Every structure is written in C-alpha cells, then in structure tokens.
Amino acid sequence: MKILVTGGAGFIGSHTIIELYNAGHKVVVADNLCNSSPVALQRVAEIIHVPEIPFFKADIRDRAALDRVLTEHPCDACIHFAGLKAVGESVTKPWEYYENNISGTLVLLDVLRQHGCKNLIFSSSATVYGDPAVIPITEKCPKGHCTNPYGQTKSMLEEIMMDMHRADPTWNIVLLRYFNPVGAHPSGRIGENPNGIPNNLMPYITQVAVGKRAELGVFGDDYDTPDGTGVRDYIHVVDLARGHVAALAAIERHCGLAIYNLGTGKGYSVLDVVHAFERSTGIHIPYRVLPRRTGDVATSYSDPAKAARELHWTAQHDLDDMCRDAWNWQQQNPEGF
Ligand code: NAD
Ligand code: UFG
Numbered sequence: 001m002k003i004l005v006t007g008g009a010g011f012i013g014s015h016t017i018i019e020l021y022n023a024g025h026k027v028v029v030a031d032n033l034c035n036s037s038p039v040a041l042q043r044v045a046e047i048i049h050v051p052e053i054p055f056f057k058a059d060i061r062d063r064a065a066l067d068r069v070l071t072e073h074p075c076d077a078c079i080h081f082a083g084l085k086a087v088g089e090s091v092t093k094p095w096e097y098y099e100n101n102i103s104g105t106l107v108l109l110d111v112l113r114q115h116g117c118k119n120l121i122f123s124s125s126a127t128v129y130g131d132p133a134v135i136p137i138t139e140k141c142p143k144g145h146c147t148n149p150y151g152q153t154k155s156m157l158e159e160i161m162m163d164m165h166r167a168d169p170t171w172n173i174v175l176l177r178y179f180n181p182v183g184a185h186p187s188g189r190i191g192e193n194p195n196g197i198p199n200n201l202m203p204y205i206t207q208v209a210v211g212k213r214a215e216l217g218v219f220g221d222d223y224d225t226p227d228g229t230g231v232r233d234y235i236h237v238v239d240l241a242r243g244h245v246a247a248l249a250a251i252e253r254h255c256g257l258a259i260y261n262l263g264t265g266k267g268y269s270v271l272d273v274v275h276a277f278e279r280s281t282g283i284h285i286p287y288r289v290l291p292r293r294t295g296d297v298a299t300s301y302s303d304p305a306k307a308a309r310e311l312h313w314t315a316q317h318d319l320d321d322m323c324r325d326a327w328n329w330q331q332q333n334p335e336g337f
Contacts, residue, residue: 001025001026001075001076001077001248001252002025002026002027002028002073002074002075002076002077003020003025003026003027003028003075003076003077003078003079003248004027004028004030004069004070004073004075004077004078004079004112004117005017005020005027005028005029005030005078005079005081006029006030006031006060006078006079006080006081006082006108007031007036007080007081007082007083007123008027008029008030008031008041008053008055008079008081009029009031009033009036009037009038009040009041009055010031010035010036010040010081010082011036011181011191011192011193011237012081012123012178012181012237012240012241013029013031013036013079013081014036014040014041014043014044014190015184015185015190015237015238015240015241016079016081016240016241016244016245017029017041017044017048017053018044018047018048018185018241019238019241019242019244019245020244020245020248021048021050022048022245023245023248025245025248027053027054028054028055028056028069028073028075029041029053029054029055029056030056030058030060030065030066030069030082031055031056031057031058031082032057032058032059032060032082033057034084035084035085035195036193037193037336037337038055038057039337040190040193040337041053041055043189043190043337044190046189047185047187047189047190054073056068056069059104060082060104060105060107060108061099061100061103061104061107062107063107063110063111066107066108066111067111067114067115070111070112070115070117071115074115074117075115075117076117076119077117077119077120077121077248077251078108078112078117078119078120078121079120079121079123079244079248080105080108080120080121080122080123081123082104082108083100083101083104083105083123083153084096084097084100084101084150085150086150086199087127087148087150087151087199087295088148088199089150090148090149090150090151090153091148091149094149097149097150097153098149098152098153101150101153101154101157102153102156102157102160105157105160106160109160109161109164113168113171118168118170118171118172119171119172119173119251120161120171120172120173120174121173121174121176121244121247121248121251122157122158122161122173122174122175122176123176123178124154124157124158124175124176124177124178124259125151125154125177125178126177126178126179126180126233126261126263126300126302127146127148127150127151127154127155128143128144128146128151128154128155128158128177129141129143129144129177129300130143130144130145130146130147130151130297131144131145131297132144132297132299132300135267135299135300135301136265136267136301136302136303137261137300137301137302137303138261138303138305138306139177139259139260139261139306143155143158147294147295148295158175158259161173161175161257162257165256165257166257169256171256171257172250172251172254172255172256172257173256173257173258174247174250174251174255174258174259174260175257175258175259175260176243176244176247176260176262177259177260177261177262177302178235178240178262178263179232179233179234179235179261179262179263179264179300179301179302180200180201180232180233180234180235180263181234181235181236181237181240182200182201182202182234182235182236182237182322182326183202183236183237183238183317183321183322183323183325183326184237184325184326184328184329185237185238185325185329186238186325186328188325188328188329188331188332188333189329189332190329191325191326191329191330191333192237192326192329193333193336193337197213201216201232201270201273202234202273202322202323202326203326203330204216204217205273205274205277205285205326206326206327206329206330207330208285208286209277209281209283209285209327209330210330210331210334212334214286215285215286215287215288216274216285216286216287216288217287217288217289217290218270218271218274218287218288218289218290219270219290219291219292219293219296220289220290220291220292220293220296221289222292223292223298223299224298224299225269225298225299226269227269227271227272229269229270229271230269230270230296230297230298230299231267231268231269231298231299231300231301232267232268232300232301233263233264233265233266233267233268233300233301233302234264234268234273234319234322235262235263235264235315235322236315236316236317236321236322236325238317238325239262239264239315239316239317240262240315242313243260243262243307243311243313246307246311246312246313247260247311249311250310250311258310260306260307260310260311261302261303261304261306261307262302262304262307262313262315263301263302263304263315264301264302264304264315265301265302265303265304265305265315266301266319267299267300267301268319272319273319273323274287276319276320276322276323277323277326277327279320279323280320280323280324280327281323281324281327283327
C-alpha cells in the first residue's frame with residue numbers, strides 16, 4: 001500500500017517508515033518539522049537503502065498543502081502521528097495543543113475523505129485510561145479522567161473518529177493506544193531527540209549516562225508499588241513500529257473501527273529501569289528521590305492479548321534491549337540529529 005505518514009520525521013514515525021518499507025509498503029511524509037529534523041528522514045533512507053523518502057514540509061492544519069500531497073501522491077491509507085505531545089507544556093499552552101492536535105486532525109480527516117482515502121491508523125495513548133480502573137489494562141477498561149490537555153486531545157480525537165466511523169462505516173480506523181515507547185533503531189542512526197530537558201524517563205537516563213545531566217530525579221518513592229516508584233509498560237520503538245504494520249494488515253481485511261493496546265504487558269518501576277540500564281551498559285546512574293510529579297499514576301501496564309489475537313503482533317524486545325539501543329543512539333548522537 002501507499003501510506004501518507006503525518007509526523008513521519010518524528011521519533012515513532014521515522015522508525016515506522018523503516019518497518020513499512022521492510023513489509024513492502026511505500027510512503028509519503030507530511031511533517032511541519034516543529035519537533036523533528038529532516039536529517040531523520042535522510043538517515044531512514046540510508047537504513048533502507050533508498051535515495052530519499054518522499055517528503056513534504058506541510059502542516060496538517062494547512063488544507064491546501066495536504067490536498068497537494070494527496071493529489072501528487074494518491075494514498076491507500078494514512079498513519080497519523082503528527083501532533084504536539086509534551087504533557088507539561090500542554091498544561092501551560094492548552095489552546096496551542098487543542099488547536100494543533102484537534103483542528104489539525106479535523107482538516108486531515110476531511111482532506112483524506114475528499115481523496116477517498118478512508119483508511120486510518122491513529123497514534124493514541126495509554127493516557128486515555130487516566131488512573132486505570134483495572135490492571136493490566138485491557139481495551140475494555142473504561143477511559144478515565146485525563147489530567148492534562150494533551151491527554152484530552154487524544155481522548156477527544158478518539159471520540160471524533162468513532163463518530164466518523166459510525167456515520168460512515170466505509171472508514172477503517174485503528175486506534176493504537178501506545179504505552180511507553182523507548183529505545184531506538186539498533187543501528188543507532190535514528191532515535192528520540194527531545195528539545196531541552198527531557199520530560200520522559202529513558203531520555204533523561206541516557207542524558208545522565210552521557211554526562212549532560214548530573215543525576216536522575218525519581219518522581220516519588222511512596223507509590224503503592226513493589227519499590228514505591230511508578231510502574232510503566234516500556235515498549236521498544238521498533239516493536240511499536242511493527243504494530244503499525246500489523247494494524248495496516250487489519251485495515252486491508254476491512255476491520256472497521258478497532259482499538260488496540262500496544263505494550264509488552266510487563267510493568268517495570270523507575271528503579272527497575274535504572275538498574276536494567278546499569279546492567280546492560282555498565283554505566284552507573286546516580287539518582288535522587290524527588291516529590292511526586294503532578295498527574296502521574298502509580299501503575300500503568302497493558303494486557304496486550306487483543307493485539308496478539310487479532311493482529312498477530314507481540315513485542316519481541318525486552319527491557320535490556322530497550323536500554324542498550326537507547327544508549328547506542330545517545331552515545332553516537334550526543335547532540336541529537
Ligand atoms: P514526535 O514529536 O517525535 O513526532 C511528532 C511529529 O509530528 C514531529 O515530527 C512534529 O514535527 C510533527 N508535527 C506536530 N504538529 C504538526 C502539524 N501541525 N503538522 C505537521 N506535523 C506536525 O513524537 P512521537 O513520540 O514520534 O509521537 C508520535 C505520535 O504518537 C504523537 O501523536 C504522540 O502524541 C503519540 N504518542 C507518543 C507517545 C510517546 O511517549 N512518544 C506515547 C503515546 C502517544
Ligand atoms: N520519571 C521519573 N523521572 C523523570 C521522568 C520520569 O521518575 O525524570 C518517572 C515518572 O514519574 C513515571 C515514569 O518515570 O513514573 C515514566 O515517566 P515518563 O514521563 O517517561 O512517561 P509517562 O508514563 O509519564 O508518560 C508517557 C508519555 C505520555 C503518554 C504515556 C502513555 O509522556 O505522553 O507515556 O503512553 F501518554
């Protein structure tokens with residue numbers, strides 16, 4: 001299939017393009033580069049041995065630009081990664097988050113249907129479960145209260161897409177709820193490239209390891225978890241990328257509206273991750289316990305059985321692989337792209 005990949009220059013998008021090519025698909029990327037570098041796409045091209053990845057510097061809020069992309073590159077499906085994703089920033093800039101993520105997606109959905117491209121995979125998030133009602137989290141777990149505008153945009157966009165599918169069942173829409181994507185391509189050529197101080201655990205750890213930060217702050221050690229620190233379901237970004245290929249196969253089977261958790265099903269605490277990183281790299285990570293971070297939940301990990309059953313997809317990489325590959329990327333690219 002030919003796939004429009006919005007946000008394809010970003011962390012998850014760039015890894016997904018590689019897996020799409022490996023599975024025999026073709027892509028065209030639309031990204032405004034507000035949180036990414038065109039170098040990522042050059043490196044993807046190197047990895048998959050093609051001269052270049054078809055790319056438009058386009059904003060998903062720009063109807064004319066999207067129309068041009070789809071006129072020049074008619075597509076069978078869209079994988080929609082484009083969006084702003086910093087939880088903390090979304091609290092201070094709610095309008096910017098709603099405008100970018102919601103208005104942008106509304107424009108995209110309209111242009112897609114005008115071009116007869118009614119097959120869509122959407123990057124949703126485990127954040128829609130809020131403080132989860134059940135652990136491990138199945139897709140039947142009710143959605144919860146999102147404590148920040150970023151999470152609200154994911155939850156609202158899911159609702160919008162469900163309504164679109166109800167009104168026009170010729171759409172095939174797969175909502176993928178990612179747990180905690182980490183790691184990097186094993187080549188070390190592409191990876192996560194946060195601006196400024198990393199918000200997320202793994203990039204913070206790798207920046208401590210490379211000497212950019214003095215120590216890790218552990219946000220709370222008094223949660224109701226085995227060691228008191230927060231428990232999450234970390235998933236290697238290459239496994240996550242392959243989940244999109246599996247979701248495309250479901251679209252080819254005319255799946256209608258479907259929701260899948262993409263996680264490993266295993267929960268690791270902050271200190272488990274620190275120790276796994278130390279074990280797999282041999283580097284000591286100094287840390288200090290700080291107060292809890294507002295909005296964090298104690299425990300979040302998936303039941304990934306539905307994706308295994310229906311998409312024939314399961315995560316293959318373990319936590320040591322995630323640490324090794326995140327470190328390989330950081331070491332080779334201490335300043336990012
Ligand atoms: P990322 O920031 O690396 O990639 C997002 C890409 O979208 C960037 O390249 C950015 O330039 C682009 N973009 C943003 N707004 C745009 C716009 N208006 N028009 C065109 N391009 C635009 O983030 P990522 O980690 O690769 O995440 C991809 C998607 O997955 C996002 O929707 C994110 O919310 C979602 N997600 C990420 C995580 C995570 O922990 N990384 C977890 C759950 C869900
Ligand atoms: N943590 C620290 N110190 C840090 C960073 C994080 O102790 O410097 C802790 C957090 O308190 C949490 C765990 O490490 O217990 C993971 O935190 P992350 O920020 O890496 O990830 P979150 O689970 O908070 O959120 C991430 C994304 C969200 C997404 C969610 C579910 O940032 O966008 O996963 O997919 F919604």
